[in-house]
Amino acid sequence: MxxxxxxxxxxxxxxxxxxxxxxxxxxxxxxxxxxxxxxxxxxxxxxxxxxxxxxxxxxxxxxxxxxxxxxxTGDFGHTARGRSINDLLADKFPPTLLLGGLALTLTVVASSVLGIWWAARQHTAVRLLQPATTMAAAIPEFVVATLLILVFALAAGWLPAVTITGRSGFPASPDMLVLPVLALAIPQIGWNTRVVRAAMVDAAQAPHVESAVLDGISTRAVLLRHVVPFALPTIVASFATTVGMVLGGSLVVETIFNYPGLGAVLAGSVADRDVSLIASVVALSGAVIMGMLAVADGIRAWSLRGRG
CATH class of the missing domain: 1.10.287 (Helix Hairpins)
Known part of the structure; x- marks a missing residue:
């Protein structure tokens, strides 16, 4: 095998x-x-x-x-109240995927940019990013969500604190996604920025990178052709792990913002002791995480090709 x-x-x-x-x-x-x-x-x-x-x-x-x-066979059964779990997941899982997908995309982009910048300019960025990323990674999603509501919804009044569901089953307006996405992404950006920076620094110390610098290759070319490919396996593994963290955190964040996803479904199923529904949510989330891990394995295998 x-x-x-x-x-x-x-x-x-x-x-x-x-x-x-x-x-x-x-x-x-x-x-x-x-x-x-x-x-x-x-x-x-x-x-x-x-x-x-x-x-x-x-x-x-x-x-x-x-x-x-x-x-x-594709049949998750029925809830304790008689509703088809397949229909319930079909209604509630897409909004959760939208929220998690946006948070993951923001995490990947922001942490990659910040991590590479930190690695390239260690002495100028370390004083700002080191405490900032440590603090962001240490604060739970529900605390971040509460702080965002206090600042941007209650104090400034710029963004809504509660999600109103439209006829499609998704938030009625795009601005209702901003605070939930930020609440999910900020802790993950803090953690992944540190991982990206560490992976880049380790890769930059490889002998072939020093040879490329001595050969007079531009800093940008050295970074893109010699450093990033060697740092990619570690970075991808971290992002793949983030998928599970985002999905798990989304269930809490959805409850805080009254978001129309699986958060309320899971809370209700726990109250009802509805084991079939709870296990179905876990199974579906696990399948998504396994799929992302498989993608990460493929990227890792591609980046490591020819090194043996």
């Missing part, structure tokens, strides 16, 4: 193990799914009937097997 296929199988196995863990953890949470759906006034007979309807009276391994078997 080729290394890439072996790596893919390993990642799929890890994802399945994670989904099984989700089932176990949700089953251990206090509360009852049937009671959460029917309300506090539900009689014991109605609760028992609802449990049988949802399959909660069956052993946990059997419930997980039934769900994962459906997922393999």
């Amino acid at each position: 080729i290394p890439f296929a072996r790596l893919l199988v390993r990642r799929i196995a890890l994802l399945i193990a994670l989904l099984a863990t989700v089932f176990v953890v949700v089953d251990l949470l206090p509360g009852n799914t049937a009671r959460a759906v029917l309300g506090r006034d539900a009689t014991p007979d109605r609760i028992a009937a609802k449990e049988r309807e949802l399959g909660l009276d069956r052993p946990l391994p059997e419930r997980f097997w039934n769900w994962i078997s459906g997922v393999l």
Whole structure:
């Protein structure tokens, strides 16, 4: 089996193990799914009937097997309230992908520019970027979101603090995306800027780079032809990891800004102890992350070609 296929199988196995863990953890949470759906006034007979309807009276391994078997055929099943999970994900996942995609794009562009500039002009930029990136990377997304709302929405009044959903299911106006995207991107820009800078500095110390400088090649050509290709594997790996961080952070940021994505869906599913819906969100997010990791593996393999 080729290394890439072996790596893919390993990642799929890890994802399945994670989904099984989700089932176990949700089953251990206090509360009852049937009671959460029917309300506090539900009689014991109605609760028992609802449990049988949802399959909660069956052993946990059997419930997980039934769900994962459906997922393999493209059927995520139904929520505890009876709605198709496929339809729910089709409605709510695209806005989350839009938010995460914009935040990832901003992260890649900003951290690449800042990291390369920092590496090229270490003595002039280090005093500003070192504390700034450390602070940005250390602050959680929900704190950044709160600060952005206080400054740009409440104090300045420039941008809306709450997202209004249009008929398409997406935010009604583009300016409603600005603060959520910034809240997601700022911590990741701080971290990735430092990674890009470190990778560039390490690559610049390679012998072939010193030879290129001694040969009189321009700084720009040395940077683009000799430094960036050698720094690319580390940078791409960091950006690939950022995908998971952005998707995870988006669920929190969406709740703060009332954004029409998976954040509210996940919060409601936890309140209902709806393990099928929670696992479906995890599975879909995991599939996206695995896809981005595969792209990163391809870029890394391309950048490392001929070095062996």
